[in-house]
Amino acid sequence: MLKNRATVTSSLVILLCIAMGVFVASCQNLGPRGVVISPIAIPGAEYVGMDSCKMCHTKEAAQFRGAPHEAFTMREARDEQGNDILEGEGCESCHGPGSLHVAGGGDKSKIVRGDYRGCVSCHLDVKAKLNMRFRHPIAEGRVSCTDCHDPHNGIRPVFRVEAANNKCFKCHPDKRGPWTFPHEAVTEDGCSTCHDPHGSNLDKMLNATQPNLCLKCHYEAVNHPKIGRFSHSGGKYVIRGCNNCHRGMHGSNFSRTLRHE
Numbered sequence: 001m002l003k004n005r006a007t008v009t010s011s012l013v014i015l016l017c018i019a020m021g022v023f024v025a026s027c028q029n030l031g032p033r034g035v036v037i038s039p040i041a042i043p044g045a046e047y048v049g050m051d052s053c054k055m056c057h058t059k060e061a062a063q064f065r066g067a068p069h070e071a072f073t074m075r076e077a078r079d080e081q082g083n084d085i086l087e088g089e090g091c092e093s094c095h096g097p098g099s100l101h102v103a104g105g106g107d108k109s110k111i112v113r114g115d116y117r118g119c120v121s122c123h124l125d126v127k128a129k130l131n132m133r134f135r136h137p138i139a140e141g142r143v144s145c146t147d148c149h150d151p152h153n154g155i156r157p158v159f160r161v162e163a164a165n166n167k168c169f170k171c172h173p174d175k176r177g178p179w180t181f182p183h184e185a186v187t188e189d190g191c192s193t194c195h196d197p198h199g200s201n202l203d204k205m206l207n208a209t210q211p212n213l214c215l216k217c218h219y220e221a222v223n224h225p226k227i228g229r230f231s232h233s234g235g236k237y238v239i240r241g242c243n244n245c246h247r248g249m250h251g252s253n254f255s256r257t258l259r260h261e
Contacts, residue, residue: 040096040112048098053091056106060152069094069151094118094151119145126198135199143171148197164190168197179251183258185217186250193217194249210241 054061064070072093092098100110112118116138120127129135136143145151148167168191169176175186185193194213195205206213218227226232243249248258 040094040115040118042096042100042110042112044100045097045110046099047092048102050090050092052102053098057091063150063153064090067152114144114146116145119151129196129199132199133201134203134205136197136205164192175250177251179248180253181248181256181258182251183249210243214242214246 050061070090072090094112096112098111101107104110116130120130130138138144147170148164165186175191191197192207194207196207197205200206202209208216220226246258248255252258
C-alpha cells in the first residue's frame with residue numbers, strides 16, 4: 001500500500017516538474033506588453049516596427065489604438081550583450097516582418113494578409129472547432145476570419161447583435177427576412193444563440209440537439225411541459241423534434257408560432 005502511494009506521489013512530482021518546465025520555457029518569450037509565441041516568417045524580411053506601418057496604413061493605425069491585438073509583441077532574438085530584442089510589435093506580430101513590404105512600396109506579396117493560420121495560433125479554441133464535422137470552410141479559403149472579424153478595430157463594438165447578424169446575412173440572405181413574425185432569438189440575441197459560428201459536431205453548426213436547443217428558451221418551470229397555450233407532453237414531441245412543426249425557426253410570414261401549417 002505504501003509502495004503504491006510512493007509510486008503515485010513520484011509520478012505526480014514528475015508531471016508537476018514537466019508542467020513547470022513548459023511554463024518557464026513559455027515565459028522566456030513573454031514581452032512586457034504581450035506575446036505571440038510563434039512568429040510568422042517571411043524569408044529575407046526583417047522587422048521595421050509599427051511606426052513604419054502607420055505611415056501608409058493610417059486608418060488601421062487609428063482604429064488599432066486600444067484594440068486587443070495592439071499589445072502583441074514577439075521576443076525572439078538577443079543582441080550582442082545577450083539582452084532580449086523586442087521584434088514584431090503590434091502589426092508585425094500577425095502580418096510578419098515588413099522590411100520587404102516597405103522596400104517594395106507596399107508590395108502585397110511581401111506581407112502576410114489575413115491568413116487564418118496566424119489567427120488560430122493564438123485562438124486555440126477556434127482551431128479545435130474548425131476541425132469539427134460541420135464548420136465554416138475557412139481552411140479551404142472560401143471564408144476568412146476577417147469576413148466576420150475586424151482585428152484592427154478597438155474603438156467601436158464589433159459584436160453587437162445587429163452587426164453580428166448582418167455578417168451572417170451576407171452569405172445567408174434567405175434568413176434575413178423581413179418577417180411578419182420574426183423569431184426573437186434571431187432579432188434580440190443573434191444567430192449565435194442557436195449556431196456556433198466556427199464549428200460544431202452537430203448539423204447546421206447547432207449549439208445543442210433538439211429539443212434541448214429550443215428548451216433553453218422555451219421552458220416553463222412553473223407549468224412544464226406546457227409551452228405557450230399548448231401542452232407538449234408525450235414522447236412524440238421529443239422524438240419528432242421541434243422543427244417538424246415549427247419550421248420557420250428564423251421567422252415566418254404566416255404563423256406567430258413559426259409553424260408550417
